[in-house]
Amino acid sequence: MKTSIATVSISGIFAEKLAAIASAGFDGIEIFEQDFTASDFTPVEVGRMVRDHGLEITLFQPFRDFEGLPEPHRTRAFARAARKFDLMNQLGTDLVLVCSSAHPAAMGGIDRMAADFAELGDLAKSHGIRVGFEALAWGRHVNDHRDAWEVVRRADHPNVGLILDSFHTLGRKIDPDTIRRIPGDRIFFVQLADAPAIDMDLLYWSRHFRNMPGEGDLDVTSFMRAVMATGYSGPLSLEIFNDQFRAGLPRLVACDGHRSLIAVMDQVRRAEPTLSVDLPTFPAAAAVQRVEFIEFATSPEEAPALESLLAATGFARAGAHVSKPVTLWRQGGANVLVNTEGKGFTHSSFVAHGTTVSEVALMVADAQATHARALALLAQDHTQAALPGELKIPAFRGVGGSILRLLDATETLSRIWSVDFCSDAAPTEGAGLTGIDHIGQTMAYDEMLSWALFYTAIFDAKKAPMVDVADPDGLVRSQAVQSGGLRITLNGAEARRTLAGRFVEETFGASVQHIAFATADIFLTAAKLAEGGFPVLRIGANYYDDVEARFGLDPALVARMRASNVLYDEDAGGQFFQLYSEPRPDGFFFEIVQRQGNYLGYGAANAAFRIAAQKRSTRPSGMPRL
Numbered sequence: 001m002k003t004s005i006a007t008v009s010i011s012g013i014f015a016e017k018l019a020a021i022a023s024a025g026f027d028g029i030e031i032f033e034q035d036f037t038a039s040d041f042t043p044v045e046v047g048r049m050v051r052d053h054g055l056e057i058t059l060f061q062p063f064r065d066f067e068g069l070p071e072p073h074r075t076r077a078f079a080r081a082a083r084k085f086d087l088m089n090q091l092g093t094d095l096v097l098v099c100s101s102a103h104p105a106a107m108g109g110i111d112r113m114a115a116d117f118a119e120l121g122d123l124a125k126s127h128g129i130r131v132g133f134e135a136l137a138w139g140r141h142v143n144d145h146r147d148a149w150e151v152v153r154r155a156d157h158p159n160v161g162l163i164l165d166s167f168h169t170l171g172r173k174i175d176p177d178t179i180r181r182i183p184g185d186r187i188f189f190v191q192l193a194d195a196p197a198i199d200m201d202l203l204y205w206s207r208h209f210r211n212m213p214g215e216g217d218l219d220v221t222s223f224m225r226a227v228m229a230t231g232y233s234g235p236l237s238l239e240i241f242n243d244q245f246r247a248g249l250p251r252l253v254a255c256d257g258h259r260s261l262i263a264v265m266d267q268v269r270r271a272e273p274t275l276s277v278d279l280p281t282f283p284a285a286a287a288v289q290r291v292e293f294i295e296f297a298t299s300p301e302e303a304p305a306l307e308s309l310l311a312a313t314g315f316a317r318a319g320a321h322v323s324k325p326v327t328l329w330r331q332g333g334a335n336v337l338v339n340t341e342g343k344g345f346t347h348s349s350f351v352a353h354g355t356t357v358s359e360v361a362l363m364v365a366d367a368q369a370t371h372a373r374a375l376a377l378l379a380q381d382h383t384q385a386a387l388p389g390e391l392k393i394p395a396f397r398g399v400g401g402s403i404l405r406l407l408d409a410t411e412t413l414s415r416i417w418s419v420d421f422c423s424d425a426a427p428t429e430g431a432g433l434t435g436i437d438h439i440g441q442t443m444a445y446d447e448m449l450s451w452a453l454f455y456t457a458i459f460d461a462k463k464a465p466m467v468d469v470a471d472p473d474g475l476v477r478s479q480a481v482q483s484g485g486l487r488i489t490l491n492g493a494e495a496r497r498t499l500a501g502r503f504v505e506e507t508f509g510a511s512v513q514h515i516a517f518a519t520a521d522i523f524l525t526a527a528k529l530a531e532g533g534f535p536v537l538r539i540g541a542n543y544y545d546d547v548e549a550r551f552g553l554d555p556a557l558v559a560r561m562r563a564s565n566v567l568y569d570e571d572a573g574g575q576f577f578q579l580y581s582e583p584r585p586d587g588f589f590f591e592i593v594q595r596q597g598n599y600l601g602y603g604a605a606n607a608a609f610r611i612a613a614q615k616r617s618t619r620p621s622g623m624p625r626l
């Protein structure tokens with residue numbers, strides 16, 4: 001599978017783009033003409049730079065407003081084409097993309113356009129060049145790949161073929177299966193892009209909101225299945241116009257791009273096994289069974305504060321690691337490790353972020369298989385020496401450099417608690433917490449798409465629609481991802497003074513800002529927590545008046561909620577109760593939730609009230625922040 005990416009897709013000056021694209025593992029680039037024109041290199045130099053990075057120029061684009069023109073525009077268009085073909089010869093590329101005309105004078109007429117392309121084909125042939133015709137979704141006369149194909153078919157020239165772009169096909173809701181009728185050898189090039197489902201002007205949507213396959217809502221997999229069914233074997237090239245990517249980190253965006261191509265082609269071959277997809281084999285995406293433990297990195301000085309918060313939350317010390325200064329805290333099915341080791345990865349996490357969640361361990365069906373898939377999808381492996389007798393547990397890096405560790409029920413890995421830990425207490429009932437419901441990870445807003453793609457590519461996972469949460473000091477975006485028993489909320493902070501933004505700043509980019517534990521009886525749990533001195537977050541009276549009116553709740557239930565600072569939400573499937581701790585100075589907090597029936601959300605409607613209360617709790621007597 002030959003992979004390529006358009007230079008418009010990432011930020012930086014030309015040399016930076018090349019370095020990022022090469023290091024992400026692409027085979028080639030599409031040169032977007034504007035990027036070349038803006039550079040200070042000659043075409044021969046650019047060609048050499050590209051090849052020196054081990055890349056090839058798969059396409060030069062776009063050549064605009066060519067077909068169906070009256071004179072004198074037509075003659076000018078051919079003269080322009082001759083100049084560009086000379087330029088391409090110097091660059092060292094043989095394929096140009098002609099996008100369908102948006103010229104006000106363009107006349108249309110399928111045979112007229114076909115005749116123009118036949119003549120262009122002769123000119124191209126004399127330069128050793130091939131021409132691909134792409135239907136722009138907003139083209140004046142051609143805005144559908146079926147019409148572009150008919151023009152190409154009638155031009156009937158070996159140097160003229162079709163270029164497909166998933167955005168233009170799927171963005172106009174054209175059935176991608178219509179591609180199956182096109183002969184694969186007449187498709188010269190395929191561009192891929194996804195986009196979020198937002199109803200807006202096609203041109204504006206395309207130029208600002210495209211994203212990597214799998215990051216948006218278009219069915220890029222069905223599009224690629226149809227393309228592969230034609231026998232097409234040319235490059236798969238990302239062409240992503242996106243305001244955020246243009247300002248993003250070149251290497252991160254390029255790596256996301258490569259990951260997205262691997263993920264989408266893996267989906268293609270699994271959905272339609274008869275297709276031949278040139279991709280190394282690796283295991284299928286699997287769902288996570290549950291979060292087995294969460295590990296905090298801390299220091300001997302800071303550990304007591306964390307441990308007393310755990311004790312106040314109903315956890316009891318249940319054991320210690322056989323060789324390292326790590327204690328195990330347990331309640332129901334929730335396991336929390338507190339690691340005060342003064343060396344290695346944990347210590348670096350503590351030094352970088354302060355007391356922080358350095359590791360999340362996931363129970364899966366086959367830890368080695370999930371690990372192999374993660375690495376195939378470009379996750380960074382994490383290895384650490386285990387002492388003789390200790391288990392070697394596969395792991396890879398996740399958000400903020402933290403670790404995702406993989407456990408399974410096989411003979412060796414299932415023995416982690418008996419091999420690596422010695423138990424020093426019987427399980428206690430605590431405050432009735434049964435396990436980990438979800439984990440809240442906070443990041444800069446422009447990393448959200450990357451990390452959502454990370455989870456959905458590696459695991460069998462689904463994204464919920466993104467929601468906006470109003471913090472008093474700015475908007476925060478929240479996107480939930482669920483894979484079986486792993487529920488993650490990704491919170492993207494755009495503004496620095498939001499609770500989420502401050503957490504990112506105060507912790508120098510830690511990831512886990514909150515852990516939500518599950519209970520089967522929120523009021524019983526609330527009572528036990530009150531006895532244990534849990535620092536519950538106080539919720540104001542206005543909230544309870546509103547929630548009673550909004551859902552028509554029984555006033556007796558609302559009175560209990562008010563007395564225990566419990567929040568409420570419901571959806572079509574069921575009910576949801578939540579309560580929170582006050583935030584620690586860096587913004588980290590605990591949440592406790594009870595799901596009833598088949599409630600699927602995370603109480604997003606309550607987030608604004610919770611954040612306001614958390615901010616009040618850290619600003620004494622409601623004093624404004626200076």
Ligand SMILES: O=C(O)c1ccc(O)c(O)c1
Pocket residue numbers: 061062097099134136165191206207239
């Ligand atoms: O937005 C455009 O003009 C444009 C240009 C070239 C392309 O390949 C494309 O998909 C869009």
Ligand SMILES: [Mg+2]
Pocket residue numbers: 134165191239
């Ligand atoms: Mg395109």
